[in-house]
Amino acid sequence: MLRSASARVWMMLPALSLTLVCAMLCVSSSVALCPSRCECSDIEHTVRCASAALFRVPAAIPSDTISLIITGDTIHRVEHSAFNGLQNVTHLNLRNNGIMEIGSHAFSSLHMLRSLILNNNQLVLIHPEAFSVPGSPLQELSLRSSLYNYTSLTDLVTALRWGELTNLLRLDLSDNHLVLLPLGMFSPLPNLQHLHLNNNSLVAVYNSTFSGIEQLLELDLSRNAFRTISDEGLQEFERLGQVRLMLGQNPYVCTCEAQEFANWLNSSKVRVGDADGLYCEYPAALREVSLRVLTAQALGCYGKPHEEITDLSLHTSYVFLGLVLGFVGMVFLFVVYLNRKGIKKWITDIHEACQNVLEGYHYRYEIDSDPRLGRVPNIRQGQPRMDPHLGHIPSDSRITQIPSDVTL
Ligand SMILES: *[C@@H]1O[C@H](CO)[C@@H](O)[C@H](O)[C@H]1NC(C)=O
Ligand SMILES: *[C@@H]1O[C@H](CO)[C@@H](O)[C@H](O)[C@H]1NC(C)=O
Numbered sequence: 001m002l003r004s005a006s007a008r009v010w011m012m013l014p015a016l017s018l019t020l021v022c023a024m025l026c027v028s029s030s031v032a033l034c035p036s037r038c039e040c041s042d043i044e045h046t047v048r049c050a051s052a053a054l055f056r057v058p059a060a061i062p063s064d065t066i067s068l069i070i071t072g073d074t075i076h077r078v079e080h081s082a083f084n085g086l087q088n089v090t091h092l093n094l095r096n097n098g099i100m101e102i103g104s105h106a107f108s109s110l111h112m113l114r115s116l117i118l119n120n121n122q123l124v125l126i127h128p129e130a131f132s133v134p135g136s137p138l139q140e141l142s143l144r145s146s147l148y149n150y151t152s153l154t155d156l157v158t159a160l161r162w163g164e165l166t167n168l169l170r171l172d173l174s175d176n177h178l179v180l181l182p183l184g185m186f187s188p189l190p191n192l193q194h195l196h197l198n199n200n201s202l203v204a205v206y207n208s209t210f211s212g213i214e215q216l217l218e219l220d221l222s223r224n225a226f227r228t229i230s231d232e233g234l235q236e237f238e239r240l241g242q243v244r245l246m247l248g249q250n251p252y253v254c255t256c257e258a259q260e261f262a263n264w265l266n267s268s269k270v271r272v273g274d275a276d277g278l279y280c281e282y283p284a285a286l287r288e289v290s291l292r293v294l295t296a297q298a299l300g301c302y303g304k305p306h307e308e309i310t311d312l313s314l315h316t317s318y319v320f321l322g323l324v325l326g327f328v329g330m331v332f333l334f335v336v337y338l339n340r341k342g343i344k345k346w347i348t349d350i351h352e353a354c355q356n357v358l359e360g361y362h363y364r365y366e367i368d369s370d371p372r373l374g375r376v377p378n379i380r381q382g383q384p385r386m387d388p389h390l391g392h393i394p395s396d397s398r399i400t401q402i403p404s405d406v407t408l
C-alpha cells in the first residue's frame with residue numbers, strides 16, 4: 001500500500017511540476033504583457049493607463065487590445081509607429097495628455113481604428129499625414145478643446161484632406177475658440193453625419209462653409225458668437241436639408257436686419273432643434289425675447305423705430321451734433337465777414353502801434369550801446385508791447401517777437 005502510494009506520488013510529480021511551471025509562466029507572461037502602471041482587462045481587451053506618469057506611449061501593450069485609453073499623462077508627441085503591432089485596436093483615447101505634435105502616420109498601424117479621441121490637448125503641429133490609416137476605417141474623430149491656435153486648424157484641414165477619411169461619421173471640434181472656418185474644410189468628409197462646432201467663437205456661415213457634406217444629420221453651432229445668420233448662411237443651411245441644427249446661446253442682435261432670420265426660423269423646413277431657445281442679446285429692450293416670436297414691427301422695421309431702441313439712434317444724434325456745429329461755424333464766419341471793416345481797422349491800429357514800438361527800439365538801440373541792458377528779463381506780462389512812450393526797455397525776447405506779430 002505504502003509503496004504503491006509513494007510510487008503514485010512519484011508518478012504524479014512531473015505532471016504537477018509541469019502545471020506549476022506552466023502556471024508560473026502564464027502569470028509572468030500576463031504580467032509582462034500589461035505595461036507597468038496600467039490596468040489591463042483580459043476579458044474586455046482593454047488597457048487603461050490613467051495618470052500613470054507616462055512620457056510616451058508604453059511599449060508592451062498586449063497585441064489583442066481593442067480599447068486603449070491613455071489619459072492624464074505627459075505625452076508631448078505622438079510619433080510614427082507609436083502603436084505598432086496593435087492591429088485590433090478600435091478605440092483609442094488619448095485625452096488630456098498635453099499632446100502638442102502628431103507625427104506622420106502616427107496611427108497608421110491601427111488598421112481597425114474606428115474612434116480616435118484627442119480631447120483636451122494642445123495640438124500645435126499636426127502632420128498632413130497624421131490621420132492617414134490604410135483603408136481609412138476611422139468613424140469618429142474628437143478634437144474637443146485641442147487646437148492650439150489658427151495654425152493648428154489649417155494643419156487639421158490639410159490632415160483631413162490627406163487622410164482621406166471617407167468613412168468618418170462624427171467630428172467634434174467644440175471648445176476650440178474657432179473664429180473662422182476655412183471654406184469647404186469639411187468637403188473631404190463625404191459621409192460626415194455629426195458635426196460639433198459648439199462653444200467656439202464663430203461669427204458667420206458662408207456659401208460653402210459646409211459644402212461637400214451632404215449626409216449631415218446633426219450640426220451644433222450653439223454657444224458661438226453669431227449676432228445673426230445672413231441670407232447666405234440661411235441658404236447654406238437650406239442646402240443641408242435633412243440636418244438638425246443647434247443655434248442656441250448666441251448673442252443675437254434683434255434689429256430690422258434680423259427679420260429674414262426670424263422669418264426663416266418660423267417657416268423653414270430645416271429643423272432647428274433649439275428654435276425656442278434663441279434669444280435676443282441686443283437691444284436691451286428685447287433682451288431674453290425669443291427670436292421666434294419677433295415680428296417685423298417689433299424688430300423696428302417699416303422705418304418706424306421701436307420705441308425703446310434708443311441706442312440705435314446714437315449714431316443719428318452724432319450726425320445731428322456735427323450738423324449743428326457746422327452751422328454755428330458758418331454763422332461765426334458770416335459775422336466775421338460782416339465786421340470785416342472794423343477788423344481791418346483794428347489790425348491796422350495794431351500794425352501801427354507795433355511799428356512805433358519797433359522804431360522806439362531802434363532809437364534806444366542806437367543811443368544805448370550797452371548790450372547788458374538788452375538782457376533785462378521779465379517785463380510784466382500786462383505791459384503793452386506797443387508803448388510809444390518808451391517807458392520801459394523791452395526785453396530781447398519781446399522785441400524779437402514783434403516782427404512776426406507785425407506780419408499779422
Ligand atoms: C485580432 O482579432 C481577431 C479576430 O477577432 C483574432 O482572430 C486575432 O487573433 C486578434 N489578433 C491578436 C493579435 O490578438
Ligand atoms: C500658433 O502657435 C505656434 C507656436 O507657438 C506659432 O508658431 C504660430 O505662429 C501660431 N499661429 C498663429 C496664427 O498665431
Ligand SMILES: *[C@@H]1O[C@H](CO)[C@@H](O)[C@H](O)[C@H]1NC(C)=O
Nearest residue numbers: 145174175176177199200223
Ligand atoms: C467652452 O470652452 C472653454 C474653453 O475652450 C471651456 O473652458 C468652457 O468650459 C467651455 N464651456 C462649456 C459650457 O463647455
Ligand SMILES: *[C@@H]1O[C@H](CO)[C@@H](O)[C@H](O)[C@H]1NC(C)=O
Nearest residue numbers: 206207208211231232235236
Ligand atoms: C454659392 O455656391 C454655389 C456653388 O457651390 C453657386 O452656384 C452659388 O451661386 C453661390 N451663391 C452665392 C450667393 O454666392
Ligand SMILES: *[C@@H]1O[C@H](CO)[C@@H](O)[C@H](O)[C@H]1NC(C)=O
Nearest residue numbers: 262263266267292293294295
Ligand atoms: C409664423 O408663420 C405663420 C405661418 O406659417 C404665421 O401665421 C405667423 O404669423 C408667423 N409668426 C411670426 C412671428 O412671424
